[in-house]
Amino acid sequence: MVRTAIPVIVAFITGAAMTVAFFLNEKTPFVGQISEQLLDWLIIIGGFTLLLGVVSILRVSWQSVQRRREGWVYKIATIVSVLVMAIPSLLPVSWSPLFGRFEGSIYDWLFMNLQSPMMATMFATLAFYIASAAYRAFRARTPEATLLLITATLVMFWRVPIGEALLNHLPGDVPALVNKYVMNGVNLAVQRGIIIGAALGASAMSLRIILGIERTYMGRG
Amino acid sequence: MNFWERFEKMDRRWVYLMVGITVFIPFLIPMKFPISVSPEARAFFNAVDSLPDSSTVMLVFDYYPSTIAECEPMTIAGARHLFSKNCKIITLSNIPYGGPSMAESITRRIAKEYGKEYGKDFVNLGYKYGYVSVLKGMGVSIESIFPTDNHGTPLSQLPLMNSVKNYEQIKFIFEVADNATADYWVSIVNAGYSVPMGIGCTAVMAPKCYAYVGAKQIVGLLGGMKGAAEYEILLNKPGTAFRGMDIQSLVHFLIIGLVLLGNIGFFITKKGKKKASS
Amino acid sequence: MKSLDVLQVMVQFESKIWRRVPLILTSKTFSAAHKCWLAVFLLVTLFSQPAYCQDEATTFRFDRINALITVIIFSGAVLLFTRWARQGKPLFLRKIPGLEAVEEAVGRATEMGRPVLYIPGIEELDQMETIAGISILGRVAQITAQYETPLMVPVRYPLVLAAGQEVVEQAYIHAGKAEAYDKDMVRYVAGEQFAFTATVNGYMMRERPATNIYMGAFFAESLLLAETGNAAGSIQIAGTGRPEQLPFFVAACDYTLMGEELFAASAYLSHEPIMMGGLKGQDFMKILIIILILTGIILVTFTTGAGETFKSWFQAV
Numbered sequence: 001m002v003r004t005a006i007p008v009i010v011a012f013i014t015g016a017a018m019t020v021a022f023f024l025n026e027k028t029p030f031v032g033q034i035s036e037q038l039l040d041w042l043i044i045i046g047g048f049t050l051l052l053g054v055v056s057i058l059r060v061s062w063q064s065v066q067r068r069r070e071g072w073v074y075k076i077a078t079i080v081s082v083l084v085m086a087i088p089s090l091l092p093v094s095w096s097p098l099f100g101r102f103e104g105s106i107y108d109w110l111f112m113n114l115q116s117p118m119m120a121t122m123f124a125t126l127a128f129y130i131a132s133a134a135y136r137a138f139r140a141r142t143p144e145a146t147l148l149l150i151t152a153t154l155v156m157f158w159r160v161p162i163g164e165a166l167l168n169h170l171p172g173d174v175p176a177l178v179n180k181y182v183m184n185g186v187n188l189a190v191q192r193g194i195i196i197g198a199a200l201g202a203s204a205m206s207l208r209i210i211l212g213i214e215r216t217y218m219g220r221g
Numbered sequence: 222m223n224f225w226e227r228f229e230k231m232d233r234r235w236v237y238l239m240v241g242i243t244v245f246i247p248f249l250i251p252m253k254f255p256i257s258v259s260p261e262a263r264a265f266f267n268a269v270d271s272l273p274d275s276s277t278v279m280l281v282f283d284y285y286p287s288t289i290a291e292c293e294p295m296t297i298a299g300a301r302h303l304f305s306k307n308c309k310i311i312t313l314s315n316i317p318y319g320g321p322s323m324a325e326s327i328t329r330r331i332a333k334e335y336g337k338e339y340g341k342d343f344v345n346l347g348y349k350y351g352y353v354s355v356l357k358g359m360g361v362s363i364e365s366i367f368p369t370d371n372h373g374t375p376l377s378q379l380p381l382m383n384s385v386k387n388y389e390q391i392k393f394i395f396e397v398a399d400n401a402t403a404d405y406w407v408s409i410v411n412a413g414y415s416v417p418m419g420i421g422c423t424a425v426m427a428p429k430c431y432a433y434v435g436a437k438q439i440v441g442l443l444g445g446m447k448g449a450a451e452y453e454i455l456l457n458k459p460g461t462a463f464r465g466m467d468i469q470s471l472v473h474f475l476i477i478g479l480v481l482l483g484n485i486g487f488f489i490t491k492k493g494k495k496k497a498s499s
Numbered sequence: 500m501k502s503l504d505v506l507q508v509m510v511q512f513e514s515k516i517w518r519r520v521p522l523i524l525t526s527k528t529f530s531a532a533h534k535c536w537l538a539v540f541l542l543v544t545l546f547s548q549p550a551y552c553q554d555e556a557t558t559f560r561f562d563r564i565n566a567l568i569t570v571i572i573f574s575g576a577v578l579l580f581t582r583w584a585r586q587g588k589p590l591f592l593r594k595i596p597g598l599e600a601v602e603e604a605v606g607r608a609t610e611m612g613r614p615v616l617y618i619p620g621i622e623e624l625d626q627m628e629t630i631a632g633i634s635i636l637g638r639v640a641q642i643t644a645q646y647e648t649p650l651m652v653p654v655r656y657p658l659v660l661a662a663g664q665e666v667v668e669q670a671y672i673h674a675g676k677a678e679a680y681d682k683d684m685v686r687y688v689a690g691e692q693f694a695f696t697a698t699v700n701g702y703m704m705r706e707r708p709a710t711n712i713y714m715g716a717f718f719a720e721s722l723l724l725a726e727t728g729n730a731a732g733s734i735q736i737a738g739t740g741r742p743e744q745l746p747f748f749v750a751a752c753d754y755t756l757m758g759e760e761l762f763a764a765s766a767y768l769s770h771e772p773i774m775m776g777g778l779k780g781q782d783f784m785k786i787l788i789i790i791l792i793l794t795g796i797i798l799v800t801f802t803t804g805a806g807e808t809f810k811s812w813f814q815a816v
Binding site: 019022023024025028042049050051052053056057060115118119122123125126129130132133134136137190191194195196197198200201202203204205206207208209211213214216217218 | 558559560563566567570573574577578581625627628630631633634637638656657658660661662665666669683686687688689690691692693694696697719722723725726740742745747749750751757758759760761762763765769773774777778780781784785788
């Protein structure tokens with residue numbers, strides 16, 4: 001009872017306070033300050049949760065190494081990476097310019113020279129994946145699929161300089177028509193529809209959570 | 222199995238190889254295709270250009286290092302444009318992974334070109350957790366959210382921040398994002414405080430941001446590398462985005478070619494199957 | 500109407516409410532939810548009392564009154580349909596193929612002896628999409644518990660890890676399979692987006708899960724995950740509220756839930772009338788928005804003054 005009731009009560013009070021605070025002047029006594037306090041608490045709690053994640057990944061990786069599970073060597077690499085990035089960045093800069101997070105530190109070097117290129121590489125693989133997905137998915141099997149195919153082809157032409165130059169050779173100002181009727185017409189309407197629908201869905205779910213009707217996120221109900 | 226059937230069932234690794242070769246070609250043969258400027262990019266540029274000199278602007282680095290290719294040219298062009306108008310720039314980031322570092326390195330590099338001084342002409346506030354609370358909190362007081370800058374210097378010791386308390390003193394927000402923080406800037410900051418705003422985003426996010434342009438919640442939009450290239454053209458300083466358009470053009474053509482050939486193969490195979498069954 | 504006149508009307512209205520407060524709070528006609536909202540309203544008026552007499556900067560944000568009216572109508576619709584659902588009135592919900600396929604997809608995984616991979620999005624727990632994903636995870640975990648199918652849930656944030664573990668544990672207990680629950684079913688993988696994606700992709704190519712379910716907020720990694728899942732031969736069901744990621748899921752997944760279907764999933768899978776009532780309230784608001792859009796189009800197209808007045812009612816808050 002307590003495990004269910006307390007989170008529901010906290011959800012209701014905080015949700016209601018933030019909702020009410022939206023309609024009041026920030027300088028309103030009591031309610032205005034509650035919303036500011038809650039926002040500050042959110043920032044503080046977020047900092048603590050970062051620690052939770054680090055502890056979790058170290059625990060799981062260490063257990064895999066201890067039990068010699070499949071791929072345990074890579075878990076050693078995970079643990080070493082976490083420690084090598086974290087420990088120097090936490091030490092004061094006054095001890096050595098290699099410590100801390102700023103330019104010239106071990107953390108900054110590892111981030112700019114290892115992590116950033118790896119992140120960019122992963123994002124770049126999207127170019128390959130989009131090519132294979134487009135090749136597989138854009139087949140004129142049905143009238144809707146044909147429409148999708150034609151629109152996608154037009155937009156792909158329109159989005160690059162030489163494609164735009166080719167479209168300009170067609171009668172009428174095709175790039176302007178694509179911009180006006182496809183991007184600022186159909187696309188705009190559909191995006192708005194989905195955004196409105198998703199926003200209503202999120203609002204209804206928020207309301208259900210605030211009022212305690214929806215408790216599935218706690219594993220109950 | 223005939224040629225078209227084999228083509229239709231082609232292993233995806235052949236597609237990857239073709240894309241890889243196509244990406245490499247413009248490095249050997251630069252093509253420099255002419256770029257036309259979209260109305261959205263022009264509106265963005267004009268909005269920044271019409272800012273009074275010495276206006277205070279927020280240049281927001283809300284992108285991860287993974288989208289450097291698309292987003293960094295926008296921030297570089299934006300910083301150049303703003304410094305050329307003697308605007309005061311406040312940079313910040315809602316991205317913990319490299320946002321403050323990228324802001325620091327880009328603004329310092331561009332500031333040197335224009336002889337600008339840290340603390341007087343530009344300030345890097347760094348990163349703070351919880352973007353919703355950060356954006357809302359800055360509406361009341363920037364110092365309450367960022368008591369110090371990215372280097373730990375109290376804001377009261379930075380001349381630029383003496384005249385900037387909250388959004389009321391910010392004349393424009395130049396937001397460059399590759400994630401949903403752009404939506405929060407629009408729904409919280411622009412909607413709540415009516416600060417004029419322009420968004421530079423990845424090409425994937427651009428279709429969604431057209432809704433904001435249509436509703437006049439943002440003054441303009443830079444969509445992907447093309448948007449960045451358009452801004453560079455308008456600024457008369459072609460950079461990495463302009464050079465990247467060659468690659469993007471060829472890869473788009475490759476994908477269109479594969480799709481068309483795939484459909485031709487699909488119809489020929491379908492026709493063959495119909496003939497065989499009848 | 501001047502702001503002072505509006506204030507006077509509100510003060511008179513408020514005094515009428517105060518007289519009726521004891522009756523309302525003790526009445527059985529009003530549900531607990533109604534009483535709670537009344538309590539909040541009273542707290543607000545109590546603490547903003549001094550401002551009602553001022554003609555200058557007031558406590559209440561009159562520029563946001565349109566949002567307040569929307570919230571009141573929306574809340575009223577949701578509560579009203581929830582009440583009707585509790586009373587047993589039948590409520591129609593259209594079929595959502597993606598959700599109908601969840602149980603079948605888990606069954607497929609059981610037959611093939613391969614695991615189910617579930618990703619509740621890559622955003623923090625304060626995002627509604629993540630909460631929706633965690634809610635659906637509970638339902639899916641119940642099914643995997645019943646069928647004794649291995650379940651793997653990689654997460655990107657520690658709070659999502661804690662919530663996911665709690666939800667899966669409760670699901671297994673609820674299904675009577677508490678001993679089958681393993682805390683490491685839900686594991687924190689990496690905080691960085693592409694490190695997370697690389698780990699999950701590696702898992703997909705090694706373990707070849709039979710079913711991949713992506714429910715929550717996704718960004719650029721959506722296509723990376725979906726294409727890799729496709730290459731691994733998994734049946735894939737995806738749902739996200741991000742319109743920019745929907746095309747990638749539609750191209751690479753077998754079933755896709757779009758936008759609000761994701762938020763409806765929890766209610767849809769539970770078949771509980773009380774939750775389905777909330778969905779009907781949403782639909783009511785959508786119909787209202789459509790009517791307002793059509794009214795606006797007609798007024799703005801065929802009139803001048805009326806159209807501008809109508810537009811001004813919906814200025815950004």
